[in-house]
Amino acid sequence: MSEYQFEIKQIVDYPRCRIYRQFIQNLMADRSIRASGGSGLFYYTVLCNYANFRTSYLRIDGIGYTVYPGEWICTVKELTAWFRTRFQRQAVSILDELQKRHLISYLFLDRGKVVKYKVRDWKKHNTVLDYNCPCQKDTGFFFMPTVVATELVSVGRCSEMDILLDLWMSAVYNDSQVQGSEIGPVVYFRNGTGSPLAAYSEMAVRWGISKATTGRVLKKLADMDYISLMSFPGRTGSVIYLHSYLSTMFQISDVLVDKEEVAMVLKINLTMPDETNPQEDSAVTEHEVCVSEELSSVSKSNMETVITKVAQILDAQGISCFRCPKSIYKLYPLSDACREEYISHIQKGAVRFGMTVSCGEDKPVYTFELTLSPTEKDREGGARA
DSSP: OOOOOOOOOOOOOEEEEEHHHHHHHHHHHHTTSTTTTSSSSHHHHHHHOOOOSEEEEEEETTTEEEOOEEEEEEEHHHHHHHHOOOHHHHHHHHHHHHHHHSSEEEETTTTEEEEEEEEEHHHHHHHOOOOOOOOOOOSSEEEHHHHHHHHHHHOOOOOOHHHOOOOOOHHOOOOTTTTTTTOOOOEEOOOSSSSOOOOOOHHHHHSSSSHHHHHHHHHHHHHHHHHEEEETTTTTEEEEESSSHHHHTSSSOOOOOOOOHHHHHHHHOOOOOOTTSSOOOOTTSSSEEETTTTTSOHHHHHHHHHHHHHHHHHHHHGGGGOTOOOOOOOEEEOHHHHHHHHHEEEEEEEEEEEEEEESSSOEEEEEEEEEEEOHHHHHHHHHOO
């Protein structure tokens, strides 16, 4: 039997997002996330979650109804429970608002006890099946246009549930156009920069809330294990990775994302300690570190700091050699031929070198390529990175 290597990539410019019904059902059941007073994204997603892919027949209070693709019929009481509103008139007002935005149409049946709604443009974004069959509401998936989600988020103050759905629909995985997406599903707001770094002020404007509320909501979602929130010092910004995204969207194992690895991929500054005060808690100072004499631009003490950072990153990825006292780390400059291949990708003044991890004296186990680039401030002041 032939063997193949399987690779999954998500294209950032894809106009639709796949939403699994079970995921929405789980969000509806999670009462710890507030949904009231939102922009409408959560409410519209719930209606799409119940819409039919095929024609089916439904009986409510002894009356039979025909439900066509993109439609669903429910009682006003059920609708109130889905939207988590206190009164039925509040649920109906939400339908009115979505209808004004030309996203749905609805009408009352059975003297106002039953609501029949239709999701507009359903056939444009979702496959309609010809045969008649009951449609389960807790399995399968539907497609949500990203432009609709963006429009709903921008019309008013977002609820916690709206923010979580916006993060989910903005996630990108393994796309070469987005930095950091190769190590995990990262939130990218499609601003054309290719960088997932975003400031609280930018997210606050996007969701129509204050910076303080933005920080509170993101911290709450992180504490609830929905996201990994990684904030960096200064004006660098924050990066958000989603939990359980890969298992939900692709049915594959989720990955552990380390902050140090993210900083390295996004080329966020690595601060070197003062050589007069070397780190005492370094994870690799007990091991043997061999630094080539040709690496004159970076001192050995700073190299130990670099190796410590690399050890933290790789240890989080399951490479445990850095915990073994027998490991030996050898750093050496790369040849000019290697430099020519990557010269267009390296900043001026950057130092590129190889690192070999050996078990004992003569058993190389891993080989890595590292790049150490000076910050703008260091280049201006003539300091070493």
